[in-house]
Amino acid sequence: MPFTEEHEHFRRVVREFVDKEINPHVDAWEAAGMMPLHDIFRSMAELGMLGLEYDPEYGGQGADHLFTVVLAEEFGRADHGALGMALGVQVDMATPSLHQFGTPELKAEYLTPAMRGDMVAAIAVTEPDAGSDVAAIRTRAERDGDEWVINGSKMYITNAVQADWLCLLARTSDEPGYGGMSQIVVPTDAPGFEVSQKLEKLGMHASDTGLLTFTDCRVPLTNTIGHEGAGFQQQMAQFVVERMWANYSQVTGMERALRRTADYLRQRVVFGKPLLKNHYVQYKLAELAAEVDLLKHYNYACAEAYMAGQDTTRFATIAKIKAGRLGREVADWCLQFHGGIGYMEETWTTRYFRDTRLVSIGGGSDETMLQVLARLDGYFA
Amino acid sequence: MRIAVCVKQIPDPATPYELDPDSHYVVRPNDQVLDDTDRYGVEVALQLAEATEGSVTLVSMSPSGNLQGIRQALAMGADKAVIVDDESLRGSDSLTTAKVLAGAIQREGFDLVIAGTESTDGYTGVVPQQVAELLDVPSLSFAKKVELAEDGAVRIERQTAAGYDVVQSAVPVLVTVTSGVVEPRYPTFKGIMQAKSKPVDTLGCGDVGVSPTTTQTIQAVEPVPAREAGEIVEDDGEGYAKIVAMLEQVKVI
Numbered sequence: 001m002p003f004t005e006e007h008e009h010f011r012r013v014v015r016e017f018v019d020k021e022i023n024p025h026v027d028a029w030e031a032a033g034m035m036p037l038h039d040i041f042r043s044m045a046e047l048g049m050l051g052l053e054y055d056p057e058y059g060g061q062g063a064d065h066l067f068t069v070v071l072a073e074e075f076g077r078a079d080h081g082a083l084g085m086a087l088g089v090q091v092d093m094a095t096p097s098l099h100q101f102g103t104p105e106l107k108a109e110y111l112t113p114a115m116r117g118d119m120v121a122a123i124a125v126t127e128p129d130a131g132s133d134v135a136a137i138r139t140r141a142e143r144d145g146d147e148w149v150i151n152g153s154k155m156y157i158t159n160a161v162q163a164d165w166l167c168l169l170a171r172t173s174d175e176p177g178y179g180g181m182s183q184i185v186v187p188t189d190a191p192g193f194e195v196s197q198k199l200e201k202l203g204m205h206a207s208d209t210g211l212l213t214f215t216d217c218r219v220p221l222t223n224t225i226g227h228e229g230a231g232f233q234q235q236m237a238q239f240v241v242e243r244m245w246a247n248y249s250q251v252t253g254m255e256r257a258l259r260r261t262a263d264y265l266r267q268r269v270v271f272g273k274p275l276l277k278n279h280y281v282q283y284k285l286a287e288l289a290a291e292v293d294l295l296k297h298y299n300y301a302c303a304e305a306y307m308a309g310q311d312t313t314r315f316a317t318i319a320k321i322k323a324g325r326l327g328r329e330v331a332d333w334c335l336q337f338h339g340g341i342g343y344m345e346e347t348w349t350t351r352y353f354r355d356t357r358l359v360s361i362g363g364g365s366d367e368t369m370l371q372v373l374a375r376l377d378g379y380f381a
Numbered sequence: 382m383r384i385a386v387c388v389k390q391i392p393d394p395a396t397p398y399e400l401d402p403d404s405h406y407v408v409r410p411n412d413q414v415l416d417d418t419d420r421y422g423v424e425v426a427l428q429l430a431e432a433t434e435g436s437v438t439l440v441s442m443s444p445s446g447n448l449q450g451i452r453q454a455l456a457m458g459a460d461k462a463v464i465v466d467d468e469s470l471r472g473s474d475s476l477t478t479a480k481v482l483a484g485a486i487q488r489e490g491f492d493l494v495i496a497g498t499e500s501t502d503g504y505t506g507v508v509p510q511q512v513a514e515l516l517d518v519p520s521l522s523f524a525k526k527v528e529l530a531e532d533g534a535v536r537i538e539r540q541t542a543a544g545y546d547v548v549q550s551a552v553p554v555l556v557t558v559t560s561g562v563v564e565p566r567y568p569t570f571k572g573i574m575q576a577k578s579k580p581v582d583t584l585g586c587g588d589v590g591v592s593p594t595t596t597q598t599i600q601a602v603e604p605v606p607a608r609e610a611g612e613i614v615e616d617d618g619e620g621y622a623k624i625v626a627m628l629e630q631v632k633v634i
Contacts, residue, residue, distance in 0.1 A: 005447065005449060005452070005577070006573050006574060006576075006577070008449075009449070009452065009453065009456060009568070009573045009576075010570065010573055012453075013567050013568055013573070016567065017567060046569070047567050047568075047569050047570065048569045048570025048571055049570065052570070061570050061571070063570065063574075067570075
């Protein structure tokens with residue numbers, strides 16, 4: 001991968017930032033079920049870590065995609081998954097459509113402050129009855145004069161409690177299926193908006209995930225992102241970069257987990273010798289590391305294709321399936337090789353095990369990815 | 382205020398160092414990093430330069446490599462760098478190093494020179510004082526705080542075993558700073574991108590008026606002997622007495 005000196009320098013800076021400014025606080029954030037996202041994003045924005053690929057006119061940095069790869073990879077090494085996920089939402093899940101399709105006024109009002117760290121963004125697509133089946137969403141936005149009137153609910157929304165605005169996908173016409181949806185920016189101080197519940201989860205404890213309800217929630221029609229009725233297509237494109245972010249960050253998380261496990265097994269003596277002396281253990285770790293490496297270079301091929309302007313849906317889909325499944329396998333083996341202590345809350349393996357489990361579900365489940373892939377590759381009837 | 386900061390590129394401490402089998406010198410890879418202790422001096426310099434609308438020039442002596450370490454400091458905000466890279470300087474002792482640095486600093490002009498207390502790879506800890514002597518300026522060492530006095534003089538808090546002394550000098554002056562004097566800033570994305578376009582002057586010995594003379598050679602290098610196994614004292618309630626006896630035997634108490 002053609003990482004330049006600047007990419008590697010940026011990597012060192014992000015790595016140090018994660019080590020010094022993030023990791024020392026992770027235990028407290030996990031216990032509190034919350035992270036101070038405004039503070040974190042503001043300090044990251046001051047260092048130019050937000051909006052890497054966005055237009056500098058709207059708070060971006062005008063960088064190439066490899067800087068995003070570096071950012072995702074280094075946050076993947078953090079001591080928990082929650083901040084990497086929240087950051088991914090801010091820079092690569094809730095904002096790409098606004099950057100690409102939003103009017104200058106809308107971008108100035110919402111994108112620029114988000115990239116300065118003054119506003120936290122969330123992406124609101126999933127509903128209680130519509131997860132991976134996005135076409136089944138029921139939240140509606142009806143025109144009333146120069147406003148949208150929104151009714152419905154959104155489920156499992158990352159950054160929900162702290163978000164200042166949402167990139168909402170809602171039905172804006174009676175056209176069935178994929179048509180008739182629009183993306184709308186909803187400020188969370190809009191009348192009729194409510195965070196109904198902060199949700200308890202298996203993992204990602206520091207992430208404020210919530211259930212949102214909209215009751216005659218009014219926002220201006222000018223908050224529509226891009227074309228009315230093109231929301232589904234715009235969101236599908238936004239999902240692709242979301243998955244790429246997840247894939248990049250998973251690889252480094254797995255690399256670190258395997259290294260940490262090897263370090264532990266090197267000094268853990270059982271039956272008179274370090275556990276890492278066992279060929280069985282060595283081979284398993286080596287094989288997993290090899291698979292992680294394959295995924296890493298597949299990701300880099302994806303990044304190159306993306307930079308060449310190609311459609312990376314297939315790359316992102318395949319890598320997402322692999323990242324989810326391999327992550328589960330790596331987390332499980334790392335915990336297993338630690339033995340009893342690996343099952344203890346005091347050991348990193350438990351949090352990693354819980355956090356990693358989400359990758360096969362969030363951002364499109366493995367099964368949804370396979371459905372997409374089967375269609376792309378012609379394995380359907 | 383024109384501020385010169387002595388910085389050093391060193392092989393990444395996270396990777397094992399390699400010694401040249403013939404000269405026994407450390408093999409300098411193309412990729413080197415900024416000595417971590419230098420970041421404190423760079424930060425102090427940047428803060429003083431910002432307060433006085435001054436300039437910060439990095440001064441270094443080492444094989445340039447790809448200048449990665451120097452660019453780390455430029456990315457923090459330094460204005461330019463001068464690096465003396467001359468094959469004849471390989472294995473220089475501290476005095477030769479000081480002559481080279483002093484020559485480069487003199488060439489640039491300065492009001493204040495800032496250096497770390499010692500480098501992470503050489504640890505001689507005497508180069509800054511030699512530079513001050515060669516430049517014929519006072520040296521204020523071990524600063525845990527650096528500030529400008531009302532009359533433009535430089536005032537430091539000099540770390541001592543008991544606390545600190547306040548020491549002050551008119552400029553020009555040289556100051557060495559300890560780690561912890563300030564919290565070094567992270568380079569920004571913009572700083573990283575701009576670093577490559579900042580001026581870096583690469584000089585030879587002749588440019589700084591130094592004729593290197595080899596005053597030291599390394600005859601042999603031996604690995605540190607492996608530590609012998611320790612003695613385990615079983616504590617049967619009187620373990621402390623055995624430990625006291627052992628410490629008395631080796632004459633540390």
